[in-house]
Amino acid sequence: MIDLVSSDLVSIRNSLQNKEFTAVELLNEYIERISKSSRLNLFNTTNFEDALKAAHESDQKIIKGEARSLEGIPIGVKDLFCTAGVKTTASSKILENFVPTYESTITQKLHNEGMILIGKLSNDEFAMGSSNETSSSGPAVNPWKEINSDKELVPGGSSGGSSGAVAASLCPLAIATDTGGSIRQPAAFTGTVGLKPTYGRCSRWGIVAFASSLDQAGPITKTIADSALALKYMAGYDEKDSTSADIDVEDYEQSIGKSIKGMTIGVPKEYEELDLEDDIKQNWEDAINWYKSAGARIVSISLPHSKYALPAYYIIAPAEASSNLARYDGVKYGSRIKGDDLDDLYKNTRGLGFGAEVKRRILIGTYVLSAGYYDAYYLKAQKVRRLIHKDFVEAFEKVDAIVTPTTPTTAFGIGENLSDPLKMYSNDILTVPVNLAGLPAISIPSGLDRKGLPMGIQIVTNHFNEGKLFQFGSVVEKSRSSIKNQSEWWLI
Amino acid sequence: MNEINTTSDVRHTIEGQNGEWEVIIGLEIHAQVTSASKLFSGSSASFGGAPMSHVSLVDAAMPGMLPVINKHCVRQAVKTGLGLKAKINSYSVFDRKNYFYPDLPQGYQISQFKYPIVGEGQVKVSLKDGEDIIVRIERLHLEQDAGKSFHDIDPENSYIDLNRSGVALMEIVTMPDLRSSEEAKLFVTKLRTILRYLETCDGNMEEGSLRADINVSVRKPGENLGTRCEIKNVNSIRFIGMAIDYEARRQVNEIENGRDIVQETRLFDVSNGETRSMRSKEEAHDYRYFPDPDLLPLSLEDDFIKEITSELPELPDHKKERLIKSYGLNSYDADILVSDKNYAEYFESVASGRDPKISVNWITGELFSALNKLNLDIQDTPVSSDQLGELIDLISDGTLSGRLAKDVFEIMLETRKSPKLIVEERDLSQITDESSIEKIVDKIIESNMDKVEEAREKPKLIGWFVGQVMKESQGKANPAKVNDLVKKKIGI
Numbered sequence: 007m008i009d010l011v012s013s014d015l016v017s018i019r020n021s022l023q024n025k026e027f028t029a030v031e032l033l034n035e036y037i038e039r040i041s042k043s044s045r046l047n048l049f050n051t052t053n054f055e056d057a058l059k060a061a062h063e064s065d066q067k068i069i070k071g072e073a074r075s076l077e078g079i080p081i082g083v084k085d086l087f088c089t090a091g092v093k094t095t096a097s098s099k100i101l102e103n104f105v106p107t108y109e110s111t112i113t114q115k116l117h118n119e120g121m122i123l124i125g126k127l128s129n130d131e132f133a134m135g136s137s138n139e140t141s142s143s144g145p146a147v148n149p150w151k152e153i154n155s156d157k158e159l160v161p162g163g164s165s166g167g168s169s170g171a172v173a174a175s176l177c178p179l180a181i182a183t184d185t186g187g188s189i190r191q192p193a194a195f196t197g198t199v200g201l202k203p204t205y206g207r208c209s210r211w212g213i214v215a216f217a218s219s220l221d222q223a224g225p226i227t228k229t230i231a232d233s234a235l236a237l238k239y240m241a242g243y244d245e246k247d248s249t250s251a252d253i254d255v256e257d258y259e260q261s262i263g264k265s266i267k268g269m270t271i272g273v274p275k276e277y278e279e280l281d282l283e284d285d286i287k288q289n290w291e292d293a294i295n296w297y298k299s300a301g302a303r304i305v306s307i308s309l310p311h312s313k314y315a316l317p318a319y320y321i322i323a324p325a326e327a328s329s330n331l332a333r334y335d336g337v338k339y340g341s342r343i344k345g346d347d348l349d350d351l352y353k354n355t356r357g358l359g360f361g362a363e364v365k366r367r368i369l370i371g372t373y374v375l376s377a378g379y380y381d382a383y384y385l386k387a388q389k390v391r392r393l394i395h396k397d398f399v400e401a402f403e404k405v406d407a408i409v410t411p412t413t414p415t416t417a418f419g420i421g422e423n424l425s426d427p428l429k430m431y432s433n434d435i436l437t438v439p440v441n442l443a444g445l446p447a448i449s450i451p452s453g454l455d456r457k458g459l460p461m462g463i464q465i466v467t468n469h470f471n472e473g474k475l476f477q478f479g480s481v482v483e484k485s486r487s488s489i490k491n492q493s494e495w496w497l498i
Numbered sequence: 499m500n501e502i503n504t505t506s507d508v509r510h511t512i513e514g515q516n517g518e519w520e521v522i523i524g525l526e527i528h529a530q531v532t533s534a535s536k537l538f539s540g541s542s543a544s545f546g547g548a549p550m551s552h553v554s555l556v557d558a559a560m561p562g563m564l565p566v567i568n569k570h571c572v573r574q575a576v577k578t579g580l581g582l583k584a585k586i587n588s589y590s591v592f593d594r595k596n597y598f599y600p601d602l603p604q605g606y607q608i609s610q611f612k613y614p615i616v617g618e619g620q621v622k623v624s625l626k627d628g629e630d631i632i633v634r635i636e637r638l639h640l641e642q643d644a645g646k647s648f649h650d651i652d653p654e655n656s657y658i659d660l661n662r663s664g665v666a667l668m669e670i671v672t673m674p675d676l677r678s679s680e681e682a683k684l685f686v687t688k689l690r691t692i693l694r695y696l697e698t699c700d701g702n703m704e705e706g707s708l709r710a711d712i713n714v715s716v717r718k719p720g721e722n723l724g725t726r727c728e729i730k731n732v733n734s735i736r737f738i739g740m741a742i743d744y745e746a747r748r749q750v751n752e753i754e755n756g757r758d759i760v761q762e763t764r765l766f767d768v769s770n771g772e773t774r775s776m777r778s779k780e781e782a783h784d785y786r787y788f789p790d791p792d793l794l795p796l797s798l799e800d801d802f803i804k805e806i807t808s809e810l811p812e813l814p815d816h817k818k819e820r821l822i823k824s825y826g827l828n829s830y831d832a833d834i835l836v837s838d839k840n841y842a843e844y845f846e847s848v849a850s851g852r853d854p855k856i857s858v859n860w861i862t863g864e865l866f867s868a869l870n871k872l873n874l875d876i877q878d879t880p881v882s883s884d885q886l887g888e889l890i891d892l893i894s895d896g897t898l899s900g901r902l903a904k905d906v907f908e909i910m911l912e913t914r915k916s917p918k919l920i921v922e923e924r925d926l927s928q929i930t931d932e933s934s935i936e937k938i939v940d941k942i943i944e945s946n947m948d949k950v951e952e953a954r955e956k957p958k959l960i961g962w963f964v965g966q967v968m969k970e971s972q973g974k975a976n977p978a979k980v981n982d983l984v985k986k987k988i989g990i
Contacts, residue, residue, distance in 0.1 A: 087562075088560075218791035248564065328596075329594050329605065329606050332598065338559065
């Protein structure tokens, strides 16, 4: 019996390579645990049969000494990545039976290192949401609960299936995407490490697009070392993605635990005025103190335009989404609901195929791009975006990293915010500016609040400085108190 | 070169019930870029092929697919811009033009809206009366073609072929500088010639490589511009003329009968030569243009533009000037020769070391009428330029008379043999030897003594004698010498 709960990506890799257990043994343990965790509703599709075949092949390779870097390790993949021969739904009815013939660049790169797809993980429909409640397969459930409460909580979103799966030890690594916080917020809600790399660091090819200028793939893991290991094999230039960066990939693992003595941390004063839960505020202060103790210099910085980030984001992202989702029209693939004429076909297919939140964003996006409104909304939002970018550029002339909480609250109850979109959107207030500026950021579990729920600290660095994220992240990982989930209440 | 004012001169009018009307025409030409692959994907851009045989995942807009610009198409657009004496914009942006249609798989066309790759330029057009006009080019931009819908294959379903989907087009927009159907036809012809010289578009209108949207309005000379209508997608030069003539007349009739012109999009109906309304301004699409976030702005290095400039071929205007200057041709002949660079090339080969006037007469006379009859392009001519040159040499050195040469030319067309060989084989060379001719003249005079007397009184009969001699010699006698000898013998 392998102790999956106390295993992480690095330890599993080492155990496999040291032949402490086989890839097939490992996979079977995960399969059993996944099967016992159906209450969490984290998987849209499981891939056990193919995975077992792959695990056998991995074992052969390990025996022959031909093991690749991540040989035989199962991964969960957000259902937004196209996976050849495996259903890819974006958690939307409109793609409920879509099976791609092609593999996304990121998942292909991981397969090339020997990783095995164990299943496709739930997300908010087309990655639009902050709670993983808008999935066509129903809400995903957070493995964490408040102390002495039976209330089921959201795992965050849009990558709630991914954060939940790693938190529940159903896979040691989940590959997700982050458009406005969709990796970091769920990571914060589930006590996992969520990394959003610099825009352009990882290829977007083969990922169902939500907002192309903001979408970025990244890993969700249990530890920083795992995150660095995963990024090493995800990052890199892809000629099939015109926005991917032709910049060398750093050796991320050597940044872990490296001293930050004499380095500078910026604390944005505007964020201090935000409506943050008391425990989160306290946790942020604690983190700053940990950095002080580690020898960093703390300076107050100003990001004056960040108060406009959320409105700008909720114009730009829907605008791009309204166009990106036009291809789901019932003509070529995916669901088709016929009608009397072409307009009927469109209306029926899109009317029934998309959920309420997706429709809301398509409507917003269509509106802000319309003649007569374009200048007032889309163009203005783009100007704001440039100013936000500039704020960060100026800040990074003075500091090595910016430290903030990841979210204003800890995980909330399923259904609590669903009827209030604006409240739901405000979840992203600390994460969205980072996407607008194209910067890398990581959320590190930083402690538990008084309800016993995990909190996350967000570290932001300059473009393509992911190494520093791991370096600064290590301090939080080392300094925080234990974040072990005391109950595995969901197992059946 | 004189600048010709195209906007204020009234060059052409049409007659209405109560006076003259001026027709104002502007064109948007869609020219398919000569390229092996499509604008944003690697699939073949060639014409024809089984339906759906030139379709990549990108062309079919599968989820997660991304466009990557085809550098060759950019090069072709720049080359065309230079050929149109236009400003090349080192910064240009691809935008999405959003609309729903089944043969537009992405739900948007990637085009260039605000920042086209090529700015203002001009094309010189020679009118029939010898006058030149300048047609100003407003812009040229790159965009994707759509697929093709078929509504006549099945009674219930429409079929779609995406072979054309994503093929690169250049949209070339003129200022409203054209004033008659004739001018419009000459402009398109000239533009097509330039594109063919540049080898950036094959100009093949039957295959849809060149299509025009025509903006037409009418006004009283000197008055402000009238309301325009746009006639969409006209695909032959003849139809362009017909559509303009019909539309201008229709607008004049409307106005003279007290009705307003409604700004609208119209279709040209080939079956009856009429235009009919397609959609009004109110029904016009709101395309919600915005920069395509999947593509970075296109930025052209100076060296790239310089390199293309250095590769430009001699263009028709320069070639015409040079032919006039170097060969002493008149403007009319030069225009014919430069209308196809293969004509000019053929001519220059023939005229090298020979009389240019005789050369051009043979080419535009005998050769063109023969090619026309045989329905052949000059590239497939049965008479090579070397062979025609040889024929002209045989005339110059007196071996062949003009008449004999024409006979030899006919044989050359049939046999593809060299004229020297034909003359040898068939003993066709001209008889210039006086004693030989004298013998024939004597023979004719002797057998027609009765006519000799008559001829002395009516010298016109000399011609009859000459004719008889030529006939007797099978056309080979030198006609001038025959004439002289007949006169001498008869005694005139």
